[in-house]
Amino acid sequence: MNAPMNHGRGGGMRDPFTAFVCDDETAELIRPVAVENGWSPEKVNKGGLRNAIQTLSVSASPHILFVDMSESGDPLNDINALAEVCEPGTVVIAAGQVNDVRLYRDLIASGIQEYLLKPISPDHLRDAFVNAQMTVSGPRTVEAATDKPNVMAAVIGVRGGAGASTLASSLAWLMGDKAGRSTALLDLDIHFGTGALSLDLEPGRGLTDAIENPGRIDGLFIERAMVRANDRLCVLSAEAPINQPMLTDGSAYFQLEEEIRHAFEGTVIDFPRNVLVQFPHLLNEVHVVVLAVEFTLAATRDTIRILSWLKANAPQARVIIAANKVVATAQEVSRKDFESSIERKVDVVLPYDARCAAQAAKLGQPLAKAAKNSKLAQALNQLLTLTMESAESEDGGEKPAESSSLFSKLGLGALGKKKESAKVALTK
Numbered sequence: 001m002n003a004p005m006n007h008g009r010g011g012g013m014r015d016p017f018t019a020f021v022c023d024d025e026t027a028e029l030i031r032p033v034a035v036e037n038g039w040s041p042e043k044v045n046k047g048g049l050r051n052a053i054q055t056l057s058v059s060a061s062p063h064i065l066f067v068d069m070s071e072s073g074d075p076l077n078d079i080n081a082l083a084e085v086c087e088p089g090t091v092v093i094a095a096g097q098v099n100d101v102r103l104y105r106d107l108i109a110s111g112i113q114e115y116l117l118k119p120i121s122p123d124h125l126r127d128a129f130v131n132a133q134m135t136v137s138g139p140r141t142v143e144a145a146t147d148k149p150n151v152m153a154a155v156i157g158v159r160g161g162a163g164a165s166t167l168a169s170s171l172a173w174l175m176g177d178k179a180g181r182s183t184a185l186l187d188l189d190i191h192f193g194t195g196a197l198s199l200d201l202e203p204g205r206g207l208t209d210a211i212e213n214p215g216r217i218d219g220l221f222i223e224r225a226m227v228r229a230n231d232r233l234c235v236l237s238a239e240a241p242i243n244q245p246m247l248t249d250g251s252a253y254f255q256l257e258e259e260i261r262h263a264f265e266g267t268v269i270d271f272p273r274n275v276l277v278q279f280p281h282l283l284n285e286v287h288v289v290v291l292a293v294e295f296t297l298a299a300t301r302d303t304i305r306i307l308s309w310l311k312a313n314a315p316q317a318r319v320i321i322a323a324n325k326v327v328a329t330a331q332e333v334s335r336k337d338f339e340s341s342i343e344r345k346v347d348v349v350l351p352y353d354a355r356c357a358a359q360a361a362k363l364g365q366p367l368a369k370a371a372k373n374s375k376l377a378q379a380l381n382q383l384l385t386l387t388m389e390s391a392e393s394e395d396g397g398e399k400p401a402e403s404s405s406l407f408s409k410l411g412l413g414a415l416g417k418k419k420e421s422a423k424v425a426l427t428k
């Protein structure tokens with residue numbers, strides 16, 4: 001199960017294993033296999049999925065949960081109800097009599113680790129328990145691997161669609177793969193985030209759960225809620241329902257940053273602009289800010305505004321300007337004009353490469369991995385090098401260019417009075 005069941009309200013000690021079954025035959029099958037795993041046979045309860053939901057809504061959920069769905073009229077709905085009462089990291093094995101591949105896929109997408117068709121063979125059951133135990137203990141390697149101080153980078157797109165999420169997932173992947181750091185990708189785009197999607201993972205409920213219950217965020221929570229992409233990369237991302245706003249005062253985000261900092265050697269935060277406006281303190285501990293920019297008029301204006309904001313709100317952070325989707329043909333704003341307008345140099349230029357972007361999406365891989373050996377991959381590697389260098393060095397990284405007003409530098413002075421008056425607002 002990529003997406004652990006996460007949303008719980010139980011308290012107290014968690015059992016290693018509990019089962020809720022519908023018939024004696026299944027109970028008789030599970031008990032001896034449970035004993036083989038060192039679990040109590042008394043943890044095999046009668047009552048199936050419904051009883052599981054009722055019981056777990058008022059008690060701590062186990063690490064491994066077996067539920068029999070045979071008596072459920074609406075398995076998918078009931079599984080979602082179960083997810084509501086399960087604590088982070090509970091690994092769920094479901095069993096049922098319906099042999100339908102669509103149901104199977106839907107159940108897996110809902111966060112079930114495995115679906116066993118009844119009658120269940122003891123060997124299948126044993127295998128399912130072995131896999132479940134591996135999932136439960138898997139993420140613990142994260143903590144053991146942590147021995148370098150955490151490097152924290154925030155990626156901010158100065159305009160929507162500039163490629164911030166693309167750069168964030170690639171940077172996180174490279175930090176793990178090339179820089180050899182255990183890395184967490186924290187996607188703060190709660191409703192529309194693509195952190196998990198871009199790595200072909202289910203986001204799980206960890207992030208939404210954290211926002212709803214910030215008091216529960218601790219090292220153990222992080223261990224269980226993060227979704228593992230590979231040996232060196234974990235993701236915390238969400239696809240929160242878009243029919244309800246996420247109410248938070250930002251404390252959950254801050255705490256997540258803190259816990260991730262302790263558990264990982266690298267943090268890459270996909271940082272939407274609205275979160276920046278709402279919770280500026282989230283940038284307090286960040287070493288590096290990667291600004292994803294484009295060579296357009298609107299992006300030029302907002303780069304100026306965000307750079308000035310960063311100077312006031314995150315003076316400790318080194319800023320890397322990454323120009324993305326750059327084409328060789330005429331652009332709305334030339335690189336030269338862009339640089340003189342923002343009064344500093346662009347650090348990395350990432351070419352527009354639709355083929356690589358499409359390949360990455362099709363493979364469910366970060367662009368840096370899918371675009372190997374391309375110019376784009378080289379530029380992404382450069383971004384990693386700059387990020388690591390910036391995080392390690394102390395002094396400021398800005399390279400000022402000649403100062404002048406935006407419109408004169410952009411050569412737009414001839415556009416008439418209306419644009420001239422806009423210049424005042426733009427350069428404020």
Ligand SMILES: Nc1ncnc2c1ncn2[C@@H]1O[C@H](COP(=O)(O)OP(=O)(O)OP(=O)(O)O)[C@@H](O)[C@H]1O
Nearest residue numbers: 157160161162163164165166325351352353354357
């Ligand atoms: N260098 C590039 N060449 C071609 N396509 C790219 C490049 N970088 C990003 N893209 C594509 O642009 C689209 C938008 O990218 P992405 O989602 O990363 O932007 P974003 O800034 O995070 O957007 P949002 O404002 O919605 O968060 C994606 O389809 C992505 O594949």
Ligand SMILES: [Mg+2]
Nearest residue numbers: 164165189194
């Ligand atoms: Mg994004």
